[in-house]
Amino acid sequence: MTHRRTRHPLLYLFLALALALPLAACGGDEGEPQAGSSPSASTDGFPVTLDAANGKVTLDERPVRIVSLSPTATEMLFAIGAGDQVIAAEENSNYPEEAPDTDLSGFEPNVEAIAAYEPDLVIASNEPGDLEDSITALDIPFLLQPAAATLDDTYTEIEELGSATGHSDEALQVVDSMLRDIAEIRSTLPQFDEPPTYFHELDDTYFTATSKTFIGLVYASLGLSNIADKADKDGTGYPQLSAEYIVKADPDLIFLADTKCCGQSAATVAKRPGWEQITAVKNGGVVELDDDIASRWGPRVVDYLRIVAEAVAGLES
Amino acid sequence: MTVAEQAIARRELRAASLRPPLLLISIAGVAIVMVIATLIGPVTLSPTGVVKELIDRLPFVHVDSGLSSRDAAILWQLRVPRVVLGGLVGAMLSVAGAAYQGAFRNPLADPYLLGVAAGAGLGATLAIAYLPHTEGWFIDPVPIAAFAGALLAVALTYVLGRSGIGSRTAATLILAGVAITSFMTALQTYVQQRESDTLQRVYAWILGRLSTAGWGEVKLILPYVVLSSIAILLHRRLLDVLSVGDEEADALGLNAGRVRLLVAVAASLGTAAAVAVSGLIGFVGIIVPHTVRLLFGTSYRLVLPLSIMFGAGFLVLADLLARTVLSPAEIPIGVITAFFGAPFFVLVLRTSRRVT
Numbered sequence: 001m002t003h004r005r006t007r008h009p010l011l012y013l014f015l016a017l018a019l020a021l022p023l024a025a026c027g028g029d030e031g032e033p034q035a036g037s038s039p040s041a042s043t044d045g046f047p048v049t050l051d052a053a054n055g056k057v058t059l060d061e062r063p064v065r066i067v068s069l070s071p072t073a074t075e076m077l078f079a080i081g082a083g084d085q086v087i088a089a090e091e092n093s094n095y096p097e098e099a100p101d102t103d104l105s106g107f108e109p110n111v112e113a114i115a116a117y118e119p120d121l122v123i124a125s126n127e128p129g130d131l132e133d134s135i136t137a138l139d140i141p142f143l144l145q146p147a148a149a150t151l152d153d154t155y156t157e158i159e160e161l162g163s164a165t166g167h168s169d170e171a172l173q174v175v176d177s178m179l180r181d182i183a184e185i186r187s188t189l190p191q192f193d194e195p196p197t198y199f200h201e202l203d204d205t206y207f208t209a210t211s212k213t214f215i216g217l218v219y220a221s222l223g224l225s226n227i228a229d230k231a232d233k234d235g236t237g238y239p240q241l242s243a244e245y246i247v248k249a250d251p252d253l254i255f256l257a258d259t260k261c262c263g264q265s266a267a268t269v270a271k272r273p274g275w276e277q278i279t280a281v282k283n284g285g286v287v288e289l290d291d292d293i294a295s296r297w298g299p300r301v302v303d304y305l306r307i308v309a310e311a312v313a314g315l316e317s
Numbered sequence: 318m319t320v321a322e323q324a325i326a327r328r329e330l331r332a333a334s335l336r337p338p339l340l341l342i343s344i345a346g347v348a349i350v351m352v353i354a355t356l357i358g359p360v361t362l363s364p365t366g367v368v369k370e371l372i373d374r375l376p377f378v379h380v381d382s383g384l385s386s387r388d389a390a391i392l393w394q395l396r397v398p399r400v401v402l403g404g405l406v407g408a409m410l411s412v413a414g415a416a417y418q419g420a421f422r423n424p425l426a427d428p429y430l431l432g433v434a435a436g437a438g439l440g441a442t443l444a445i446a447y448l449p450h451t452e453g454w455f456i457d458p459v460p461i462a463a464f465a466g467a468l469l470a471v472a473l474t475y476v477l478g479r480s481g482i483g484s485r486t487a488a489t490l491i492l493a494g495v496a497i498t499s500f501m502t503a504l505q506t507y508v509q510q511r512e513s514d515t516l517q518r519v520y521a522w523i524l525g526r527l528s529t530a531g532w533g534e535v536k537l538i539l540p541y542v543v544l545s546s547i548a549i550l551l552h553r554r555l556l557d558v559l560s561v562g563d564e565e566a567d568a569l570g571l572n573a574g575r576v577r578l579l580v581a582v583a584a585s586l587g588t589a590a591a592v593a594v595s596g597l598i599g600f601v602g603i604i605v606p607h608t609v610r611l612l613f614g615t616s617y618r619l620v621l622p623l624s625i626m627f628g629a630g631f632l633v634l635a636d637l638l639a640r641t642v643l644s645p646a647e648i649p650i651g652v653i654t655a656f657f658g659a660p661f662f663v664l665v666l667r668t669s670r671r672v673t
Contacts, residue, residue: 108510203518205528206647231646243529244395245645247387248360262518273531274394277387 048163054132054144062166063121063141067114069106070125073145074099075298076158077123079174082165088117095292095300111135121164148214148297151182151221158299174299181302185309186222190316195225198253199246199280200294204262206241213237214297215257222308227251247274253311254280255287257294264288287311339613343626347404350630354400354637355392359644362388394531402530402538402594403636403650404629407601409542409591411628413584414602415609415620416549419556420580421490427602428588431494431581432470434599435501437592440466442505442519446512459522460537460593466501467589473497475581522596527636528647534594545587549621552580556617598632598651600658605631607661 050057065087068074074093077086083098090106093099104113106126111134114122122135123143135142143164148154155175162171198219200209208228209215216226216237227249232239258264266286275281293304355371356364362384369382370392384392410428417426428434444462474497478490509516555576558566563573588602605628606620613619632650635657639650 231643233643233646239643239646240528240649242359242640242645242647244391244640245359247391247395249645250387272529273398273533274390277390 046166050143050160050164052143052160053146054127054142057141057143057164059121059141059164061120063119063164065117065119066121066123066165067104067117067119068093068123069104069109069114070123070145071095071106071292072125072147072296072298073123073157073161074101075296075300076161076174077165079299080158080162080165080167080170082161082167082170085165087119088114092292111138115140123161123164150214150217151301153214154297154301155179157297178299178302182221182305185302185305189222189309189312192223192315195223196252196312196315197225197227197249198255199227199241199249199251200255201258201264202238203258204264204268206243206246207238208241210237210239215294218301218305219255219308222305222312224253224308224312243272243274247277250278251280251285252283252315253285253287254278255289255294255308255311257289257291259288260291283315285311285315340622343623347626347630347633350633351400351404354403354633355396357637357641358391358396359640360388360391362392367392398532398535399527399530399636399640400633402535403527403633405535405538405542406527406591406595406598407605407632407635408625408629409538409545409587410598410601411605411624411631412546412549412621413588413591415606415617415624416552416556416580416584417602418606419560419617419620420577420584422560423488423491424607425603426491427600428584428592429597429599429602430491430498431585432474432497432501433467433585433588434592434597435498435505436466436468436470437463437589438466438519438523438597439470439501439505439508440464441522441593442508445518445522446508463593464589467592468585470497470501471581471585471589475578523651527595527650528640530594538590538594541587541590545583545590546625548583549580549587552576552583553617553621556580556621560615560617596651598654600654600661601628601632604654604658604661 046062047058047060050059062085064085066077066082066085068077068086068089071090071093074086074089075095077083078096078099083096086100088102088104089099090104090109091101092106093101104110106124107128109124109128109131111131114135115138119140121141121143123145124131125145125147127144127146132142132144143160145157145160148157155178158175159168159171162168200215200219202208208231209226210228210232211217211220211226212232212235219226227246228239228241231241231245254269256264256266256269265288266281266284269275269286270281280286287307289304289307293300293307352371356362356367366382366384366388369380370384370389372378373380373382382389413428414426417428417431418424420426440462441459443466444459448458448462474490474494477497478493505519509519555571558569558571559573559576566573566576592598606624609620609623609627613623632654635653636650639648639653642648
């Protein structure tokens with residue numbers, strides 16, 4: 001039923017690898033037939049030591065059997081041209097299409113299942129307890145890339161993956177183009193006397209994210225004001241709001257990051273008791289987001305900003 | 318039990334019927350609590366405006382409340398249904414708890430101990446995980462699945478409990494409930510693990526969700542609460558007789574097994590409906606009936622109607638805390654009831670050793 005249960009892409013990948021191996025052997029002096037075309041692969045010298053979130057990580061050789069336990073890391077790896085070095089990605093790695101998503105879980109990682117892929121680098125965004133110890137005990141380098149708190153963290157992680165995979169130049173290009181795109185998006189925004197207000201919905205019980213969070217900073221960078229900022233007294237960044245308060249706060253825009261998880265849409269929001277009073281509902285300011293884009297901190301954050309900017313531009317007319 | 322003791326017990330029970338003043342005072346108490354809960358909320362509405370709005374809704378009275386249309390919507394579509402739903406769920410869970418305690422002669426019996434909650438949780442989880450696009454449906458299938466799961470769990474508990482070693486004590490039933498609860502929880506956890514993308518929604522459901530209540534939920538459970546409460550109240554005298562022992566009840570011509578079954582079915586039906594709309598709100602079914610017993614006596618003619626009143630009042634107050642303590646952020650109501658319920662549960666355990 002769900003897309004990630006289909007095994008065919010994985011099957012094809014194995015077939016492709018099986019075919020590619022003898023070909024590579026025939027390739028003779030070229031050594032790395034796939035990545036060899038990119039100029040960066042030759043310029044980056046291994047061993048490399050990264051100053052990562054989990055301390056110093058040393059890679060003796062360019063990794064070619066990466067296991068990614070983070071959907072965001074998977075997206076970043078493919079964006080910087082290191083996709084063909086990823087041997088397995090965890091179950092939610094549904095972007096890009098060709099990402100080799102498997103049954104591996106990033107939330108409840110099983111070290112044996114990870115080790116079965118014989119990885120030469122494991123990347124995770126989440127350390128549930130002793131994952132790093134277990135992986136490094138098998139002499140496999142482990143790179144932790146936790147959820148970004150700011151856009152700068154995103155750039156740092158992309159560049160870090162560039163160094164780790166021998167794609168530093170592409171990583172810098174990706175970061176440059178993100179910076180350019182974001183600057184361009186911001187330059188097109190209309191000016192408002194009062195910043196427009198918004199509510200970012202994480203689920204249908206009105207959990208939300210404040211301006212302290214990565215998502216919140218994305219909105220803040222476009223000049224939006226978050227109705228949840230007053231509600232977060234214990235400072236978690238993710239409070240649950242009262243329906244009453246949301247109706248009273250009367251946001252100009254509502255962003256639904258629960259279209260997949262909880263089946264919410266502009267139509268279901270309009271049907272909620274009392275919500276027909278909200279400006280966003282009255283004026284078509286309810287924006288349906290892709291849950292995945294809105295919960296990852298990879299290169300597609302640019303797409304996210306573009307959607308938000310379009311919604312903001314719509315407020316003016 | 319000697320003839321003299323039985324006579325004393327019977328006289329005590331007769332003296333214990335609910336007197337009109339007590340009933341009126343408790344009804345007035347619940348009404349006051351509900352009005353206070355309507356006046357206070359994360360959005361400050363002018364108290365006089367709210368009172369005028371409430372009076373305006375009485376038949377043949379028209380008052381201009383001066384509330385804006387947004388404030389009126391907040392009051393009528395969000396706050397009032399939430400207060401009403403809190404009252405209904407609290408009343409239902411409490412009277413069901415009292416009924417279970419009487420039917421199974423176990424002071425710790427609670428709707429949740431018989432597997433109702435676990436069954437409802439499993440039903441809801443299955444619906445959330447395997448019915449992906451329910452938003453376009455005519456009725457939300459999640460509460461219905463929860464309802465079915467709850468009834469299935471109670472039926473299993475009852476069948477399993479009856480088949481136990483021919484024992485007539487209620488302990489086998491509670492043990493069967495524990496077994497069914499563990500089994501259902503295991504299944505639920507398995508489904509959650511398999512479908513981890515639904516985890517967030519299941520979790521929100523389990524913690525209790527009066528927070529998104531509207532009139533739809535009120536309409537959904539009102540018939541069950543009314544029917545189930547009436548059925549339980551009609552058995553109040555029989556539960557008193559049952560409380561002196563199965564043999565004595567048999568001697569008085571009462572079919573103890575039949576009464577137990579009827580009361581348990583009525584209570585389970587009502588609880589399942591309450592759980593289906595509100596998620597899992599623990600401990601209400603234990604705290605409230607025992608508080609009533611401590612304050613007013615153990616006759617079911619007192620305990621059942623007063624549990625309805627106290628239960629409604631308690632949950633409305635708990636929900637008031639849930640939505641105001643961190644206002645405008647919410648605290649899951651299950652956290653509030655468990656916070657007060659867990660210490661109370663220990664107290665009941667300590668004192669109930671003398672009773673059983």
